Amino acid sequence: MRGSGPLWLAPLRRSPLLIFILLYTVVSGGPFIWVALMSLRTTPEIFASPYSAPSPPHFEKFVDAWTKSNYSTYFWNSTIVVVSAVALLTLIGAMVAHCLARYRFRGHRLVRFVILSGMILPPQLLILSLFQILLEFRLYNTLVGLIAVYVAGHLGMTVYILEGFFAQIPQDLFDAAQMDGYSDLEIFWRIALPIGAPALFTAVTLNFIILWNEFLYAVVLLTEDDKRTLPLGIMHFMGSHQLDIGMAATGLMIAILPVILLYAFFSEMMIKGMTAGAAR
Amino acid sequence: MSGSDAEVLVKRGGASAPPALVRRLFKLLGGSGPGSAVDARRAARSTLFLFLGPALLLYLAFTVYPVLRTFWNSFHTIKPHNVEEFIGLANFHELLAKDVVFWKAVGNTAIFAIVATIADVVGGLLLALCLFSGAPLAKLLRVVWFTPVLMSYVVVGVIWVWIYDYDWGLANSILRSVGLGALERSWLGDPHTALWSVMITHVWKWLGFNMIVFLAALHALPGDVLGAAELDNCGWLAKLVYIIVPMLRPTILNLLILSFVGKMMIFDLVWIMTGGGPLWSTETVSTYVYKRAFDWNTFDLGYPSAIAVLWFLIILAFVVVLTQLLRQRDRLEF
Numbered sequence: 001m002r003g004s005g006p007l008w009l010a011p012l013r014r015s016p017l018l019i020f021i022l023l024y025t026v027v028s029g030g031p032f033i034w035v036a037l038m039s040l041r042t043t044p045e046i047f048a049s050p051y052s053a054p055s056p057p058h059f060e061k062f063v064d065a066w067t068k069s070n071y072s073t074y075f076w077n078s079t080i081v082v083v084s085a086v087a088l089l090t091l092i093g094a095m096v097a098h099c100l101a102r103y104r105f106r107g108h109r110l111v112r113f114v115i116l117s118g119m120i121l122p123p124q125l126l127i128l129s130l131f132q133i134l135l136e137f138r139l140y141n142t143l144v145g146l147i148a149v150y151v152a153g154h155l156g157m158t159v160y161i162l163e164g165f166f167a168q169i170p171q172d173l174f175d176a177a178q179m180d181g182y183s184d185l186e187i188f189w190r191i192a193l194p195i196g197a198p199a200l201f202t203a204v205t206l207n208f209i210i211l212w213n214e215f216l217y218a219v220v221l222l223t224e225d226d227k228r229t230l231p232l233g234i235m236h237f238m239g240s241h242q243l244d245i246g247m248a249a250t251g252l253m254i255a256i257l258p259v260i261l262l263y264a265f266f267s268e269m270m271i272k273g274m275t276a277g278a279a280r
Numbered sequence: 281m282s283g284s285d286a287e288v289l290v291k292r293g294g295a296s297a298p299p300a301l302v303r304r305l306f307k308l309l310g311g312s313g314p315g316s317a318v319d320a321r322r323a324a325r326s327t328l329f330l331f332l333g334p335a336l337l338l339y340l341a342f343t344v345y346p347v348l349r350t351f352w353n354s355f356h357t358i359k360p361h362n363v364e365e366f367i368g369l370a371n372f373h374e375l376l377a378k379d380v381v382f383w384k385a386v387g388n389t390a391i392f393a394i395v396a397t398i399a400d401v402v403g404g405l406l407l408a409l410c411l412f413s414g415a416p417l418a419k420l421l422r423v424v425w426f427t428p429v430l431m432s433y434v435v436v437g438v439i440w441v442w443i444y445d446y447d448w449g450l451a452n453s454i455l456r457s458v459g460l461g462a463l464e465r466s467w468l469g470d471p472h473t474a475l476w477s478v479m480i481t482h483v484w485k486w487l488g489f490n491m492i493v494f495l496a497a498l499h500a501l502p503g504d505v506l507g508a509a510e511l512d513n514c515g516w517l518a519k520l521v522y523i524i525v526p527m528l529r530p531t532i533l534n535l536l537i538l539s540f541v542g543k544m545m546i547f548d549l550v551w552i553m554t555g556g557g558p559l560w561s562t563e564t565v566s567t568y569v570y571k572r573a574f575d576w577n578t579f580d581l582g583y584p585s586a587i588a589v590l591w592f593l594i595i596l597a598f599v600v601v602l603t604q605l606l607r608q609r610d611r612l613e614f
Contacts (some may be wrong), residue, residue, distance in 0.1 A: 023413050024407065028425050028488065031439045034450070050448045092335040097329035103323040112333060118343055120599060122545045124569045124588040128581050129349035130342065131573075132358075152342030155335060171321070183325040214430030215548045220574070231434040235552065238438055245442070252435055259430050267423045271492055274429055278493045278538055 032256060038249035046245050061250045067211055071254060073226055074233030081143050082211045085150040089207050090200055093158035094166075098192045100159070101166035102174060112163075118156030119277075123216050123220070126153070131220055141224050150219055154210070158203050163277050164193060165199035205266070205273030212259070230255055350455040360579055371586035382587065384560045385568040388475055390480075392564065393543040399483045399538045401532060402489020409520070411491070412498045424494060433485075439551030440481040443470045468554050471561035478553050480561055482546070490535055497531040500522070510542035537602045544595050565591050 007203065038046055040054035057222055065071055101126050104180065107121060128148055131140070139145030177187050193200070215231045237251045261271055354372070357365045375382055407425065409416040428436060443450040444467035452464040467477040489519070505523060547566035550556060556563040556571065566586065572584040 015417065017410060017413070021410055021421065024410075024422055025421060028428055028484070031443065031450075032427065032431075035439055047448065050453070052373075095331045096335045099323075101500070103328065104321045105323060106329055111336070113417070115335070115339060118339065120541070121343065121347060122566075122588070122592055122595060124545065124547070124566050125350050125592045126343065126346045128573050128585050128588065129346040129353060131388070132581065133342075133346055133349070148338060148342050152338045155339055155343075159335075164288070187329070188331070190336065209430055213349065213434075215433055215552075219551075220570075228357065231432050232581070234434050234438065251437055253578060255435055261425075263423075263427065263430060267426075270430065271423070271426055274426075275489065275492050275496070278489070278535065 016195050021040070028084055032260075035249050038246060039253035041246055041249075043244050043246035046249075052248055061247065062254065065247060065250045065254060069237055069251070070225060070228070071237070071251065074228050074230045075254070077143060077226075077228060077233075078212060078230040081146055082148070082172060082208060085147045085154075085211055086207045088147070088151045089154055089158050090204055093203065094162055094193060094196065094200060095188065096194075097159045097162035097166050099187050101163050101169075102171075102192070115154050115159050118153070123153070127217065127220050130217070134221055141222055141227055143222075143227060146218060146221055146229075149221065150211055150214070153217070154207055157277060158207060161203045161206070162196065162199050165196055169195055179217065201269060202264060202273045202276050204278055205270050209259075209270065209274060283324070287394065350585045351589055354589045355586075356582045358581035358585070363545075367582070371583050372590065373587055374583070375590065381560055381563065381568060382565075385563040385565045388560075388562060389544060389546070389564045389566075391475065392479055392546060393540050396479050396483050396543050397536060397539040399479075400486050400490050401535050403483065403487045404535070405494050405525075405532070407487060407491040408494035408498055411495060413516075418465070422488075422492065426492055427486075428485045429489045431485070433548035434552055436481060436485050437549050440477075440484075441468065444477055469558055471559045472553055474558060474561045478550055481553065482549055485549075486539070493531060493535060494528065497528055501527055507611055533602070533605070534608050537598075540602070541595060541599060544591070544598070 002206075006007055034051070036055055037052075038050075040057040040059065041052075042058060042061075045052075045054075065087060096111075096115060100108065126149075134140040134142075134145045134149075137145070139148065173191060173195075174187055175190055182190070213231060218229050218232050219235075225236070234255055238248055241247050241251070293305070355366060355368060357363075357371075411422055415421065446452060446464070446469070447465040449467075451467055455461060455464050465473060467473050498575055501524075505527070506519070545566055547570065549591050550562050550564050550567050554562040556567040569584045569587050569591075572578065572587065573581055
């Protein structure tokens with residue numbers, strides 16, 4: 001950041017602002033660093049002095065957390081659910097968005113309204129009857145059931161993000177493709193999707209983060225331990241290791257690290273994705 | 281590969297009228313709009329079915345049907361083993377007239393939604409202004425400040441339960457170290473402070489979100505207006521109140537609605553940090569719905585459905601009113 005005037009002098013004039021900025025940086029990032037430190041210390045060490053640096057760091061705690069509890073199961077369950085749901089959402093969401101943006105047909109407005117109104121439905125309105133319905137469909141306590149619920153629940157937002165982008169692709173392009181003998185499906189697959197890639201990435205990031213963190217649907221629809229996703233696993237782990245703060249911190253860190261790693265490489269994309277629904 | 285296909289088409293592309301025959305055929309079929317664009321935008325029924333079918337099928341089964349069923353359930357008593365009894369508006373009557381816990385939950389949710397929304401939006405704007413006014417390392421700081429937004433409620437909730445811990449938590453440790461040990465308390469265990477403590481955590485998690493949206497809006501403001509204010513020797517407070525806030529009004533209202541609606545549905549963080557306790561002091565409408573459905577021994581899905589339906593209608597009314605408000609203001613402004 002290059003301001004005007006001598007850089008080293010400017011801060012002195014604005015020290016209240018700088019103190020505030022420094023303070024907020026500590027407040028927003030500090031708790032994560034605290035957990036990171038605790039994840040490398042044993043519980044007796046933490047109780048002796050909660051805010052010290054690890055000496056020596058106990059890296060073996062991560063191996064313990066991964067192997068001695070069900071953490072690897074939770075992690076893979078989350079991965080399966082989120083990757084399938086995001087892939088499905090992106091594909092069928094793009095199909096709907098493309099269809100709405102490109103074609104005019106009877107019931108166009110109704111379909112659009114019904115799908116987009118999914119964005120404002122509170123989960124509480126769905127969750128009780130979804131519990132009944134999944135039981136009846138024999139999808140209760142299955143990852144497939146959770147994936148279906150996730151895809152249906154996030155379709156509205158996905159279509160909303162993608163449709164705006166697809167609508168901006170010039171119609172001439174599609175007309176030309178049609179002249180060249182492209183089928184409707186080819187037009188979607190070979191023209192709309194590649195051009196819409198930036199919007200697709202935005203939708204993927206948004207859905208990935210939200211679903212990776214999702215708690216309410218998962219806690220109602222999954223009860224068996226070997227089906228649990230990572231957020232449920234952490235809660236379960238917290239319940240059974242309540243007094244073992246050190247181990248619980250290690251468990252938390254396993255959930256935090258992948259997000260931080262992705263964020264370090266794709267920070268701009270993730271920021272853009274998360275705020276996509278709010279920016280007008 | 282497919283990208284280059286598109287590029288070739290862009291180069292070749294140009295308005296291409298469809299054959300006259302097709303146009304005539306289209307008119308015969310009863311199309312309304314004239315011109316070539318309308319033709320090209322027609323699709324065979326099979327195409328529409330292909331594009332919309334999978335999504336609509338999933339959406340009908342896992343969103344539309346559950347919503348309708350929740351409405352239906354709200355007029356019934358729903359016990360396990362398919363025992364269902366129609367009871368008309370009895371659920372709603374009990375809810376509105378007799379259920380003390382429900383009203384407690386409504387009060388808590390309202391306080392939460394109003395206070396935390398204002399804190400979110402005002403705080404987000406202030407943080408954005410800090411970075412916008414040329415703080416050093418602004419690019420790095422906005423990334424750091426955004427981090428809590430990406431973390432799950434479970435991660436955030438557990439960390440803050442530790443921060444609020446009576447014996448070794450950060451909050452009490454800081455108070456003791458600055459000599460304010462008299463103020464120390466069990467933040468989440470005390471009915472007077474529990475709701476506010478959860479609220480602080482929630483605001484902490486979402487401030488970065490509002491900050492980013494405001495920052496984008498600030499950067500999109502026309503530079504000459506701020507420059508003119510600078511020339512007029514306008515103080516920073518005057519600049520904020522008379523220029524920046526009015527120009528950001530659409531963003532502010534948008535964020536207010538988004539934030540408010542989100543908090544009216546709050547469940548995760550409360551459930552993880554306090555479970556609605558102590559003594560209903562953090563019970564929200566959503567946690568109460570969950571408890572009545574799955575934790576209480578009533579085993580009745582009808583009553584919590586009635587709560588969910590009522591609350592949805594209230595949220596919907598708020599969204600409609602606030603959106604209307606936003607549109608009107610926009611029209612007046614520009």
